[in-house]
């Protein structure tokens with residue numbers, strides 16, 4: 060039988076419907092037809108990581124001729140074992156939107172004009188050069204993404220930090236996981252989770268701290284539910300500020316006041332100590348106690364600077380500190396009944412229960428994000444429930460390569476692929492591998508993301524290259540930064556696949572090759588690196604982001620540092636990059652193996668992946684068979700004394716509601732891809748504001764009534780959603796940010812955690828008016 | 831040449847009728863579920879206009895409760 064391309068598309072359409080039906084009706088069958096039969100010999104299936112979330116599901120993409128025509132979960136991927144969520148199943152449709160950029164554009168007389176890409180690249184290089192000549196090297200910046208493939212981020216870092224000599228390198232992952240990084244670094248001295256997804260199959264109790272995994276990490280959530288189904292004692296406790304789909308599926312949902320997770324975590328520790336449930340042996344051998352600064356500010360002012368100190372204290376001082384956090388005292392702050400806090404403490408404290416804590420944006424997008432990360436680690440350290448199957452404090456990332464490209468490659472102002480710019484040894488290593496003079500690498504970090512956009516507004520930065528991200532939708536206090544980007548004398552280059560509010564402000568648009576149109580690597584939440592080959596041709600003049608950077612670097616005279624050919628540059632970059640991590644603490648798998656396997660976890664030592672770090676039973680980097688927190692000079696994990704401090708802006712008489720923002724299952728971030736997939740767009744065609752029914756009644760609004768959400772910074776009018784998929788408590792509203800027609804970030808506040816510099820998108824004060 | 835797939839839900843006790851109605855329409859292919867009150871509908875029309883007319887006609891069927899799109903492709 061011969062299959063035409065049209066037959067393949069029909070097959071894909073039938074399969075998509077079968078998947079949707081099976082999601083709604085598990086066990087559904089179709090008379091005389093098995094959806095699994097929908098295959099054809101001429102479809103070539105190849106592995107790739109999913110383009111969307113940080114779960115990092117393995118997919119198989121079916122290609123017929125030159126077109127991707129079908130997707131299924133990769134049964135060889137240990138992440139998802141053949142499953143995927145609705146975004147994964149429909150992911151190939153992002154390649155074929157009608158309005159793909161297939162040529163470059165250059166702004167001439169105010170209009171974006173199609174331009175041959177080589178000419179556009181000439182202009183980008185010329186404008187970078189002139190900006191540096193006129194205003195110095197720190198007048199140029201690159202802003203990338205946790206959706207950058209690893210070679211993109213690596214090339215950007217080498218080009219900007221090594222060749223140009225500016226630390227103006229940041230990525231949108233600053234907005235989503237910087238607090239997880241500083242949480243890891245302050246507690247363990249090294250970044251990224253110690254555990255892996257096998258924890259999900261081994262835990263007896265899951266505590267989710269302010270994250271809605273049912274929508275944001277749906278495949279991991281299904282894995283959690285599968286564990287619960289197979290063992291009747293498994294419990295899921297949902298600690299949340301708003302009732303979500305995850306709350307519905309949890310055994311117990313505990314609602315807390317925004318920001319008060321700090322008090323709850325301390326109260327859990329208070330209770331564990333009070334009940335003699337501390338693992339004394341573990342803390343005496345593997346933990347030390349430290350105190351940092353308090354009243355540390357919120358960063359809302361330009362040029363805000365903060366650096367923490369670490370004062371060593373003892374267990375007694377820690378106990379004294381916790382006296383302020385009895386469950387009853389924490390109840391007053393959090394609204395959580397003391398009995399529920401005691402219950403949580405009893406779960407963590409029970410030596411016979413393995414406990415995994417999960418979190419994502421609720422804890423990271425927090426003006427005390429580093430602190431709350433530290434405090435959840437404290438609970439696991441006090442009880443010794445860490446670094447072994449099922450006992451795991453686990454920070455999940457949002458983006459597909461926030462770990463791989465931003466945390467591991469180090470595409471942030473202070474970072475290098477190994478270590479930080481402030482350390483001479485790390486600069487030396489980078490200069491050697493990059494073949495640049497050591498003096499090229501500036502020992503001083505420059506701007507973190509919010510401050511980088513402030514510098515653009517102030518005119519200190521005059522050239523910014525934005526790749527794979529949409530800051531003109533996602534920056535908090537957006538109006539200031541959009542107005543800044545549009546100011547006279549700013550030159551903005553945007554590498555993109557579709558028109559967005561960010562490409563609207565561009566002077567040059569470079570058409571990017573997307574995901575399986577180029578070769579690359581992603582790194583997911585469990586330290587798993589996944590390779591993807593180029594499976595389909597690039598449309599028109601679209602170009603891989605890495606190659607765009609190389610082209611401009613060469614035009615600026617850095618041919619020696621970027622000598623690779625188009626045939627092998629991704630492999631060559633990988634081979635160079637992994638020299639930075641060549642130790643048992645972080646060794647990466649070789650290129651050949653990554654091409655073969657559906658992902659490999661690092662540290663990859665003597666041909667083996669490391670599942671649990673810092674535990675000698677599993678981690679060859681430990682000196683012995685016991686725990687070794689080798690990231691810290693004292694080889695101990697640090698328990699931090701971190702108090703509760705209020706949010707930067709809380710509701711008051713004039714602005715009586717909390718505004719909380721986030722995502723929905725069907726849409727990826729700002730929706731520039733998923734809103735072009737018909738089924739996902741149809742499922743959630745526009746954004747909305749979730750309001751508690753009582754608040755809606757008082758306001759006089761019903762479902763779909765227009766509501767004006769107003770803060771001190773801006774306002775947005777959108778439809779009300781009452782008793783929808785999520786339900787905020789009284790006094791809070793929730794808005795998904797995927798819809799560029801409703802720029803909710805014109806309302807949010809650009810306050811951030813002074814340690815991680817990650818903004819808080821979950822808390823600011825607004826008032827509501829019926830529109 | 832648009833291709834779409836949908837989950838089509840019949841009104842109560844009208845699944846057989848919906849199957850008959852859709853089977854009689856041009857450009858439609860259906861896969862009824864054997865154990866649930868739902869069927870998969872695949873439409874393959876020559877152009878946008880034919881597609882729009884077909885969807886309007888399907889939506890007007892008395893046996894149809896609701897239609898939920900699963901996949902869409904237009905050349």
Ligand code: SF4
Nearest residue numbers: 109111112116144147
């Ligand atoms: S859970 Fe995340 S990685 Fe997995 S298929 Fe869905 S979007 Fe992709």
